[in-house]
Structure formats: structure tokens, C-alpha cells
Amino acid sequence: MRKLVLSAAFTALAAPALATGLDIEIAGEANGVVHVELFDDIAPLHAERLTTLAEEGAYDGVYFHRVIDGFMAQTGDVEYAKDGGNLAMAGRGGSSLGNLPAEFSDKPFVRGVVGMARSQNPDSANSQFFIMFDPSMQLNGQYTVVGEVTSGMEVVDQIKRGTGANGSVVGAPDMMKTVTVTE
Template identity: 40%
Template sequence: MRLKALTIGLVLAAAPAAQAQETAATAPVAAPAQAPAQASADWRTVPADNLMIIDTNRGRILVELAPEAAPLHVERMRLLTRRNFFDGITFHRVIDGFMAQTGDPLGNGEGQSPYPDIKGEFTFRRGPETPFTPVASPAGAMLGFMNSLPIQTQPTSLMATTGDHKVHGWGAYCPGVAGMARDDNPDSANSQFFLMRQPYPALDKRYTVWGNVVSGLDVVRAIKVGDGDNGAVTADPDRMIRVRIASDLPEAERPVVQVLDPASAAFRTLADGVREARGADFSICDIVLPVQVSGAPAPAL
């Protein structure tokens, strides 16, 4: 079996805990900005089929899947979730200031699902129909949101010069972004994944982004940090107790997640305030989308 002990591959293997701690210490902190009161039209409801519910012993994490960015990986996450594959699996590798990794049925970094590995989806093609709201346009690029996912993309103006009238885009590894683990083979992702605790832009375009935590980042950051080599959790690791896709639950048991719509005026006011406050230090990771969760609470598991 392929050694998943290489976990997230060459970049992460070269990032010891001390380096990750330094990254956390210097990472941008969201600038204080007071968003205006939002009307009901300012909110976008996450589709139930794109809402992954991860109930852990630390609390509930809600992830919005991003099929526009990584359709093959989203399909795999839905498949494994619907097979109850993730239930009971531990967070076997956790580095403070970096990420929390899970999805290994063996719990040691060497396991995977019985399904074939997935071809890497490190970038995607963004067209005029892709939901995208720009917030900044550094030279030769655009930063913004595709639904709740922070992304970087080539300028929209380039669409007129491409054969498919689309441009490249990729997810930005901000706090809460969900990525797929792999070894040094770029097409070796399978079932192991990680949730970002802090920004780590060195991963951009090298590891597939398939979703974003819309609620429960505090839970991700509360997951027990590793005490072994390269962030391995050697004793009493935290675990996912139950993982479900919201659309597979009865309506009475589904949480309803609404995220401030990037297309709304309220979002524009928020983004402009953060960008102005941060100035030259602005990062797309500085913008934290307001979220409201209603409906069924997390069950006692």
C-alpha cells in the first residue's frame, strides 16, 4: 500500500511544527470592520447537497463543498460520507498554526479508502457563469469569493482570449479551507483530508481544495495537537463521530446555514472596510464571511 505517512506530500513534510507556529504568529488577522445590518436578501443559503456535517468529540464542523473547484474530489467526499466511511476516524496529524488531518481508517497516515486514487484538481476553469465576486485586483490576478470559498484567479478580461472563454482559478489556503492529502504523486489523493487552522499560501495550486468550513472553525482549532514527529497525535486523538451530507438527513434533522452573499451590498461594505483597514497588508484571508446557523442542533453522540 502506498505510504500515506508522507501525508500531505513534500510541502507539508518540509514544514515542521516550529515553522507552522511562526506562520501563525505572523499570519494576518482579520481587520476590525463593522458590517451593516443585513437584510434577508443579503444571505445565501448553502444547498443541503453541498453541506457536509462533521460531528466530532469537540463539537460540530460544517463544511460547504465546492464542486465548481474540484468536482471529482467533492464526488469522492459525498461517496465516502454516504458510506459512513468517516464515522469514528481520528484526527491523526494536527499541527498548531497549520492544519488538522484526518480521513485515514488506520489512524497512522498510511490508510485510505478501497476506492481508486483521484486525479489532482489543483486549479479549475472559471467562466462567466461561475459565481465569483472580486474584492481586489493585484497585477495580473483577481482575489475574491466563489460562494464561501476564497480564491485567486486570472483576470476576467482574459476570457475573451481563451478558446473556452474561461480562465484559471484556484482555492486560497485560508483558515477553514478543506484540502486533500496526498503523497508525492500529484494524483494520489484518496480519503485523507485536512482542515486549515491558519493561512498557509505555500499550499496553493499544489493540493486540491474541495470545500470551506462555514461554521466550526473554533472546533477545528480546538482539536488536539500532535505530540509526535511531524504533528502525529500519538495518544488519545480527537475523532469524527458522525459525518453526513445534509441532504441525506430528514429535514427536521438538518442544520440550515446562511452565509453573507458576496454579491450583496452588505458584503461589499464589509470587504471595503477590511481592505481599507489592512492597506498594503491585505490578504483574501482577512475577510471572514458572517454566517448564521439555524434548524436542528448537533445531536448528543
């Protein structure tokens, strides 16, 4: 019996299970939990990055800093858009980890899809991501699709909208209170 226990423990350490999702607890005008299934088969580097940052607690207390009605809600700036951070710089920061190469796929940007935000450089995604309110086919093949909302889209729909063409949220934006990795 003892040998089997050690063998099972070694197997668990040698081959960790891949995380398949995130539970995002949102607080503010929107309140509730959103579950995202990650596409670790088509965007493994990006899925791993979101999982790593969630496990580190980096996403806890991060605001939805850019929210455009009929388009998407963007969050994940773990450098500037955290509770107590410099919100004037929100959208310009990332994690201390390096940028990721694009993992484009044929998955379309439809309602509920989670994509990775980036600069003009396709290989510049880091920590920021967005959730689609509505389809936006012009993003297809231009941004990495990393997952999709499988429950809680009604919570996403309630996220406080921003103003102007850039969708900057004025006042108190909604936040990801906690982000938990699920299997």
C-alpha cells in the same frame, strides 16, 4: 395526479441533487459540529469522493491523526485511523476506491479551507483531508482545495494537537464521530 407523482419520482431518480456539504460531529478534546461547504464546481471528483465515503459511513469513528498547531488538522484515513484500527499506520491508508487526479485551482489555502491530502504524486488523493488552522500559501496550486468550513471553526480550533514536526497525535486523538451529507 398519479402520472405527476411517477414523473416527479422519475425526475428525482434521474437527476439526483448534488450534495453541498458535510456536517462533521467531532468528539474528544474538541466537541461539536463543523459544517463544510464542498466546492463541487472546482473539485467535483474530490467533492464526490468525500460525499460517497460520508454516505457509506466510512468516516464515522475516524481520528484526526496528524494535527500541527498553526498549520492544519488531518483526518480521513478510513483504513488505519478508525476507532479500533492500527493507529501506528495512521496516515498511510485510504479507501478501497481508486486515487483521484489533482483538481488544482486558484483558491488559496487560508484559515478554514479543506484540502485533500496526498503523497508526493499529485494524483494520489483518496480519502484523507485536512482543515487549515492558518494560511499556508506554499500549498497553493500544489493540493486540491475541496471545501471550506462555514460554521464550527471554534470546534476545529480545539482539536487535540500532535507533537513533533509531523504532528502525530499521542494518546487519544479527537475523532470524527459522525459525518453526515447535507444539501
